[in-house]
Amino acid sequence: MAKEKKQSNQKSIEVTLWESANKLRGSVESAEYKHVVLGLIFLKFTSDKFEEHRAKLIAEGKEKYIEMPDFYNMSNVFYLDEVSRWDYIIKNAKQNDIALKIDTALNNIEKSNKALKGALPDNYFSRLGLDTTKLASLLDTINDMDTLKDKSQDIVGRVYEYFLSKFALAEGKGKGEFxxxxxxxxxxxxMIEPYKGIIYDPACGSGGMFVQSIKFIESHHGNKKEVSIYGQEYTNTTYKLAKMNLAIRGISANLGLKAADTFGDDQHKDLKADYIMANPPFNQKDWRAATELLDDPRWRGYDVPPKSNANYGWILNMVAKLSDNGVAGFILANGALSGGGEEYKIRKTLIENKLVEAILVLPQDMFYTTNISVTVWIINRNKKKHSRSIGDEQRHYRDREDEILFMDLRQIGEPFEKKFIQFSEEQIKSIGKTYHDWQQENTPYENVPEYCYSATIEDVEKNDFSLVPSKYIEFVNRDENIDFDEKMKSLQTEFVDLLQAEAKSKNELLTVFKELGFEINV
Structure with missing residues (x-):
């Protein structure tokens, strides 16, 4: 009961902040406004941490060091000068120049702490012309949030995540890619269990993959100091979001020196990662010019990905950056499962090289930016690994080198925010268990109609190297095993036939009118 009450109170904090923030928004676009709100939450949290550590230094008799940044940074606390502290901001909350004071505070914090270089909103508050009265009201609401009260509940992290999701919802289709x-x-x-080693995300958005990786390590009683995090992000404002998101949780990461294009300006050229997690842009067009990147080392051993679609560029970028025992889990549009041309050749080579371990097709309406069904790919450099430790558990593996696990998750999920679908914690664990049971020795696994099937590479070859799950999974409760590619071709043919029939009828009708002595110009 106490736990339920605590969760309810936490929900109240999130909702209260969101409602207060929305009052301030006015005519400001969500894409810009999110940096204002998240910047304030960041400022409150870092200030609370600073004051807590400052009090500790005083209690330890180190009062002469309380204005020396090194005595904060060595404990992963950001140093704040006097005009950057939350109590100074609150004292001046009703002043007409409060927006300028907030911009100055964030700018000073970034200058004083190397880890925050390029991370914080840059003159957003002054530039956007925010209503001073409403801004003061939002500051008062944030002031009521005790960011240090219950570390186990990760109040700031939860609020930050809640706001990121709400902003993604608000920005809608075509936006919210962060x-x-x-x-x-x-x-x-x-599924990939990033327990220790190097974790990489080549299109890291606001850093959500890294946050959940650290949570996985903590839930299995691991040590987050045993992982190194590397990422890259193309959009500068999203790059800032990621840096703030990670800093607020005390997660160290190398996101490159700047926001940059992963293909054209790779910030981690020599990286070999143990785990890769990614949600790259779907079906990205014109990602390279016709003559660019033709000899890029990331394509070595494969055909050059087509410039018309970056899906296989992202796949080969990740394959090139995996260590000898590395595993990658990433999301792509379903079209990548069966494309022709260079995509077909690359997919065929990936399968023949025994790198594709699992393919999971997800339900529609899981994303805020698109309603299409998408796919999770698992690529494994060492499918026949013998054993591995996850926390206190020792895993022993079957030889699945010549097999691929296909899973159809389109009938799984629960409603979320009225028009969206999400997986529950229980569903995630059940899906993960199916995958790990398939991998491990001494655990029962069997193919389940309409859910999962373990196909041999020979099976895949017979299906012309298609990775569409419905070509392998048995469907018993449906009229037909729908092949979406064939269905689309069939519909296209029917549509052409209808247009031709319409044209023929039109010509016949015009002929009749002409015979009756009427001239009709069309």
């Missing part, structure tokens, strides 16, 4: 729905991130984490 956020991957939490249940999809949790599913990938549950």
């Amino acid at each position: 956020y991957t729905p939490k249940s999809i991130v949790n599913l990938i984490t549950e």
Whole structure:
């Protein structure tokens, strides 16, 4: 009961902050406004941490060191000068120049702490012309949030995540790419289990993959100091979001020196990662010019990905960056499962090289930015590994080198925010268990109609190297085993036939009118 009450109170904090923030928004676009609100939450949290550590230094008799940044940074606390502290901001909350004071505070914090270089909102408050009275009201609401009260509940992290999801919802289709729905991130984490080593995300958005990786390590009583995090993000404002998101949780990460294009300006050229988690842009067009990147080392051993679609560029970028025992879990549009041309050749080579371990097709309406069904790919450099430790558990593996697990998750999920679908914690664990049972020795696994099937590479070859799950999974409760590619071709043919029939009828009608002596110009 106490736990339920605590969760209810936490929900109240999130909702109260959101409602207060919405009053301030006015005519400001969500894409810009989110940096204002999240910047304030960041400022409150870092200030609370600073004051807590400052009091500790005084209690330890180190009062002469309380204005020396090194005595904060060594404990992963950001140093704040006097005009950057929350109590100074609150004292001046009703002043006409409060927006300028907030911008100055954030700018000073970034200058004083190297880890925050390029991370904080840059002159947003002054530039956007925010209503001073409403801004003061939002500051008062944030002031009521005790960011340090219950570390186990991760209040600031939860509020931050809640706001990221709400902003993604508000920005809607075609935007909100900075956020991957939490249940999809949790599913990938549950499957590849990034316990220790190097974790990489080549299109890291606001850093959600990294956050859940650390949560996985903590839930299995691991040590987050045993992982190194590397990422890259193309959009500068999203790059800032990621840096703030990670800093607020005390997660150290190398996101490159700047926001940059992963293909054109790779910030981690020599990286070899143990785990890769990613949600790259779907079906990205014109990602390279016709003559660019033709000899890129990331394609070595494969055909050059087509410039018309970056899906296989992302796949080969990740394959190139995996260590000898590395595993990647990433999301792509379903079209990548069966494309022709260079995509077909690359997919065929990936399968023949025994790198594809699992393919999971997800339900529609899981993303805030698109309603299409998408796919989780698991790529494994060492499918025949012998054993591995996850926390206190020792895993022993079957030889699944010549097999691929296909899973259809389209009938799984629960309603979320009225028009969206998400996986529950229980569903994520169940899906993960199916995958790990399939991998491990001495655990029962069997193919389940309409859910999962373990196909041999020979089976896949017979299906012309298609990775569409419905070509392998048995469907017993449906009229037909729908092949979406064939269905689309069939519909296209029917449509052409209808247009031709319409044209023929039109010509016949015009002929009749002409015979009756009427001239009709069309």
